[in-house]
Amino acid sequence: MPTISVQSPTKPVRADAVVVGVFSGPGGLQLAPGAEAVDGSLGGRLREALVAAGASGRPDEITKIPTLGLSDVPLVVATGLGERTEHGETFRRAVGAALRAVSSKARVHIALDAPVGPVVEGALLGSYAFTEYKSAPAATALRTITVPGGSRAELTRARVIAEAVNFTRDLVNTPPNDLYPATFAERVAARGAKAGLEVEVLDERALKRGRFGGILGVGQGSTRPPRLVRLSYRPARARRHLALVGKGITFDSGGLNLKTVNLTWMKSDMGGAAAAASAICAAAALKLPVRITATLPMAENMPSGSSYRPSDVLTMHSGRTVEVADTDAEGRLILADGISRALQDGPDALVELSTLTGAQLVALGPRLIGVMGEESMRDTVVAAAGECGEDAWPMPLPEHLRAGLDSAVADLQNVPGERWGGMLVAGRFLQEFVPADLPWAHLDIAGPAYNNGGPRDYTPKGGTGAGVRTLIATAERLAAG
């Protein structure tokens, strides 16, 4: 990651490019506050030049103006902010789009008077690139980003958040032949240890001893055995304890109910576990005064002679039995075990996130996180998401959906006979494993975790890191309240 520092606006800017903001006001394009010095060096003609180049100020519009030796900085990069707004996310997105457009520059100055947190997060998220598997990576030259102001604490917080999101992206983007339960567990454990967390990794033998029937059942078809990672952050001053649980399916083929569609994005099926692991590490780096435990079940869902079958009955960690009606509804099986394990530590609140259903994409589209659960916790999470700039929407868990989960042979089945309301049904299944009086939320990030389209704002193609910022913001709320 590039370094971030403060460059006082009164000193001359040394950079290869300077980013300015432009609004699309009713009277046409307007320079956003912060651009005065650059504009001055160009004789006050920056707006005119941008209009001549066709800029309108709409979001995700980047216009580059060379300064032809008139200014200290050779290139001005104007990024569209849309209509005048104060919302941090507008700046986060616009700065992200600008940084994606200047990846060949070593030093970039951001001449924007805006909340420094979103500006720095946007810059660090927008300049992300996953080049691990390129034999000749396009040189990302970016080394230093300067901003016009901000305290050390603000810069550190933004960097910690961006590092957490980018670590999640790296994990999701890593191909499933290299990232499977054992290696995923190793990477998460190493990161946790570095963050000063207590780390525990259960291998397949420990999972058997612990009777994790859901995790073992889903993982048994793969040559790569499952894992359960537990990370624990225990600050001295904590009054409350938040449990995080994340789905860690390193590749979801569907199992014997083999998928026919969407297979190419199923390496993202561990995005929930990656986000939870990243968020707890960030909470430790930020020294949030709240105890957090992350429980991360990891398995690969594969078809083979040893796979679990439709009709199998699994005895879960909680002791409940579940009939497998569909091996492709594997997430809820490993999550039920993860939730049961998390509850044994007696948390005050539980937040679980997972790339759980294609129905999330049908209901809310590719970008909106679906949030379900106990209503006050659900609404806390939705509010936290709004504050940190993630898109989330509250969804219900209708009681009438419970009947569809009745099984003729076991306590429950993992899918009903009907497919309607699939996102809610999955949430309702998980609810069976949560005590009625616990504040809990379930986040379905199936679509948001992975960007199948082109890059936009600070969002690259591939892994997005969805959910990380919302989890951190939720933990901050719990720490404060």
Ligand code: BES
């Ligand atoms: N991992 C998938 C959900 C998913 C679908 C994530 C598309 C990202 C994009 C999950 O395990 C799954 O297969 N769900 C099934 C559930 C069904 C069998 C009830 C689905 O959504 O089709």
Ligand code: MN
């Ligand atoms: Mn599946």
Ligand code: ZN
């Ligand atoms: Zn899955």
